[in-house]
Amino acid sequence: MTRAVGIDLGTTNSEVAIVENGQARVLPGEDGDLILPSCVGFSETGKLLVGREALRQYEAAPERTVKSIKRWMGTDHKTLLGDREYLPHEISAIILRSLKQRAETALAESIAQAVITVPAYFTDAQRQATKTAGEIAGFEVLQIINEPTAAAIAYDLRSEETERVLVYDLGGGTFDVSVVEITGEVTEVLASHGNNRLGGDDFDRRLQLHLKELFRKQHGMDVPDDPVTNARLLRTAEQAKIDLSTHAFTTVREAFLGSKGKTALHLEAEIARTDFENLIHPLLDETLEAIDRALSDATLQPDDLDRIILVGGSTRIPLIQHMIESHLGQAPTDGIQPDLCVALGASLQAGVLVGEAVDAILVDVVPHSLGIAAAMSTPMGIVPGFFSVVVPRNSVIPVSRSEVYSTLFDSQETVEIEVFQGENPIAEENVPLGSFKVEDLPSQPAGSVQVEVHFDFDLNGILTVTATEKGKGQQGSLIVSNTGVHRLSSHEISQARADLEALFEQDEAIESSASDSPIVTLSPELSVLVDRARTLADSLDDEQADELQDLLDQIEAVAEGNSDEDLEVLQSELEDFLYYASREN
Amino acid sequence: MTSPHDRLGISPDAAPAEVKTAYHAKLREFPAHTHPEEFKAVRAAYDAIRKGETAKDDDFLNVRPLEVTLDPDSLKQLREKALAQIDISLDELIRETF
Numbered sequence: 001m002t003r004a005v006g007i008d009l010g011t012t013n014s015e016v017a018i019v020e021n022g023q024a025r026v027l028p029g030e031d032g033d034l035i036l037p038s039c040v041g042f043s044e045t046g047k048l049l050v051g052r053e054a055l056r057q058y059e060a061a062p063e064r065t066v067k068s069i070k071r072w073m074g075t076d077h078k079t080l081l082g083d084r085e086y087l088p089h090e091i092s093a094i095i096l097r098s099l100k101q102r103a104e105t106a107l108a109e110s111i112a113q114a115v116i117t118v119p120a121y122f123t124d125a126q127r128q129a130t131k132t133a134g135e136i137a138g139f140e141v142l143q144i145i146n147e148p149t150a151a152a153i154a155y156d157l158r159s160e161e162t163e164r165v166l167v168y169d170l171g172g173g174t175f176d177v178s179v180v181e182i183t184g185e186v187t188e189v190l191a192s193h194g195n196n197r198l199g200g201d202d203f204d205r206r207l208q209l210h211l212k213e214l215f216r217k218q219h220g221m222d223v224p225d226d227p228v229t230n231a232r233l234l235r236t237a238e239q240a241k242i243d244l245s246t247h248a249f250t251t252v253r254e255a256f257l258g259s260k261g262k263t264a265l266h267l268e269a270e271i272a273r274t275d276f277e278n279l280i281h282p283l284l285d286e287t288l289e290a291i292d293r294a295l296s297d298a299t300l301q302p303d304d305l306d307r308i309i310l311v312g313g314s315t316r317i318p319l320i321q322h323m324i325e326s327h328l329g330q331a332p333t334d335g336i337q338p339d340l341c342v343a344l345g346a347s348l349q350a351g352v353l354v355g356e357a358v359d360a361i362l363v364d365v366v367p368h369s370l371g372i373a374a375a376m377s378t379p380m381g382i383v384p385g386f387f388s389v390v391v392p393r394n395s396v397i398p399v400s401r402s403e404v405y406s407t408l409f410d411s412q413e414t415v416e417i418e419v420f421q422g423e424n425p426i427a428e429e430n431v432p433l434g435s436f437k438v439e440d441l442p443s444q445p446a447g448s449v450q451v452e453v454h455f456d457f458d459l460n461g462i463l464t465v466t467a468t469e470k471g472k473g474q475q476g477s478l479i480v481s482n483t484g485v486h487r488l489s490s491h492e493i494s495q496a497r498a499d500l501e502a503l504f505e506q507d508e509a510i511e512s513s514a515s516d517s518p519i520v521t522l523s524p525e526l527s528v529l530v531d532r533a534r535t536l537a538d539s540l541d542d543e544q545a546d547e548l549q550d551l552l553d554q555i556e557a558v559a560e561g562n563s564d565e566d567l568e569v570l571q572s573e574l575e576d577f578l579y580y581a582s583r584e585n
Numbered sequence: 586m587t588s589p590h591d592r593l594g595i596s597p598d599a600a601p602a603e604v605k606t607a608y609h610a611k612l613r614e615f616p617a618h619t620h621p622e623e624f625k626a627v628r629a630a631y632d633a634i635r636k637g638e639t640a641k642d643d644d645f646l647n648v649r650p651l652e653v654t655l656d657p658d659s660l661k662q663l664r665e666k667a668l669a670q671i672d673i674s675l676d677e678l679i680r681e682t683f
Binding site: 186353 | 617621628632
């Protein structure tokens with residue numbers, strides 16, 4: 001029996017897990033880290049970097065590094081990395097390929113099948129892009145499952161009593177809330193709601209703007225608006241956010257953010273937790289509204305909930321815990337691993353699908369309503385363009401539903417079926433999934449020709465719509481398997497897979513040639529310092545300029561392997577030099 | 586035709602707890618990924634029984650459109666007509682203003 005892994009492909013972090021003897025565990029990388037930052041980049045020499053290594057260079061080389069690509073999944077947004085543009089699913093494929101390698105190394109066997117999780121509120125296009133990424137990475141994607149659902153499976157209740165659980169999942173880029181009923185091994189989703197563009201990244205960005213504002217107040221000028229400075233401030237903001245989860249205050253220190261004449265400008269500020277909370281409060285209010293809608297869709301009251309589970313790194317923010325507790329009148333359950341439970345749940349479902357001895361039965365729902373554009377009779381006459389829902393949101397999947405429609409005009413020969421996904425009563429306000437025509441209808445008076453429209457939505461999120469004229473049996477159908485993004489043929493997927501393999505192999509070649517000559521790469525912090533020193537050099541007097549040049553030469557000598565002086569010592573000398581030089585000027 | 590209760594293998598007067606137990610047993614028998622058609626039938630039966638429990642309220646409040654007809658061609662025509670009207674009225678408006 002081949003084994004299959006479960007993957008949490010997150011905005012900020014990703015994990016891969018496997019079931020062994022009925023127990024799920026997250027697989028560590030060679031460095032022992034269970035978490036792989038969802039960050040991809042290329043080093044100066046063109047070496048592919050994935051995870052922590054890529055993240056480390058993000059500040060110094062934002063033009064060669066990408067993170068939070070999940071936010072763009074299902075779009076054709078292009079990211080320029082080095083000399084090539086990448087689509088979101090191609091970047092995700094690199095992360096997935098890296099996780100595949102991690103699993104294969106940890107288990108010492110090849111792994112070809114995976115269950116990958118997505119936010120419950122992901123649209124059809126976003127799910128398909130995720131599946132495509134998995135295929136390019138070399139996986140057979142057994143199933144795409146919802147993150148909050150996966151977390152619920154991982155949450156081992158072991159009680160035959162039915163428990164109603166609210167899963168609040170706030171990650172780096174997406175927010176989901178699911179109301180789940182767990183009875184023994186059966187995990188049944190009652191309702192899901194969310195926002196695909198709300199998460200920790202938004203909190204970072206708000207705090208980044210706040211830091212820029214503080215800088216402006218301190219120095220009477222704006223922070224330079226260049227990619228490196230923005231990347232530095234974003235990292236600083238993220239670190240401050242993390243600190244504020246455990247401390248009431250944190251101090252932000254960023255040197256050399258800009259200059260005024262010859263004076264280098266620094267940012268030094270104390271941020272209070274309450275400042276941060278004021279910044280993010282409006283965003284969190286939206287999540288409470290989503291909770292209310294999910295509860296109302298599940299026809300439950302807050303009192304009916306037996307438990308609240310928090311998932312995703314952002315739920316470490318104390319304000320979130322307080323807001324949920326006061327909104328629902330119940331404290332969230334402790335003891336959940338918010339970073340790992342999604343991957344663990346995905347691996348359990350993977351185990352079920354390949355026939356491991358795992359007791360888990362999953363009943364999930366479709367997050368968005370599916371339907372067609374139709375004319376409806378209203379008190380003001382017949383009005384076209386309404387969204388007629390065939391499969392209501394939160395229907396259990398797989399699902400098949402039919403509705404019967406009739407012609408609008410005498411002798412109408414064709415009907416066009418336009419398929420949409422969404423909740424707006426006006427069809428065009430929803431996401432279009434495609435359209436097709438049924439032609440040669442029998443010539444009859446308006447309303448007497450009936451067309452049955454059948455929706456079939458399978459476990460993999462593939463929607464098939466069939467329309468049949470009831471009398472003569474004219475048919476038309478549409479398979480909606482990918483929208484929004486260009487659908488890749490199996491040939492294109494194997495081509496992309498080959499490209500990706502080449503990228504990983506070329507990476508190994510660079511790595512081995514690099515190890516032949518002992519070249520030391522500078523840390524991103526030091527690279528930034530060196531860059532700054534070079535720009536500063538012109539404004540120094542001769543004596544200082546010589547001193548600086550000497551320092552830079554020494555650093556270069558170490559980097560080229562011609563000197564074994566301690567880089568850290570040189571770095572701190574350079575820091576001191578820059579500090580005093582900027583003071584004097 | 587099989588009744589929803591037959592489908593779940595329970596008597597028509599089964600209590601809600603029995604319905605749920607039977608439903609879960611059927612889920613075990615017909616997992617969605619190996620038996621999608623059976624799964625859908627089981628789920629439809631379960632939904633129907635639960636809907637029956639609250640049918641009294643539903644019937645009263647159920648305001649469904651009397652007729653749902655479909656023709657995007659006419660939609661387009663109507664929209665064009667409406668747009669044309671707006672255009673004309675805009676022209677007229679300009680004429681009247683100046």
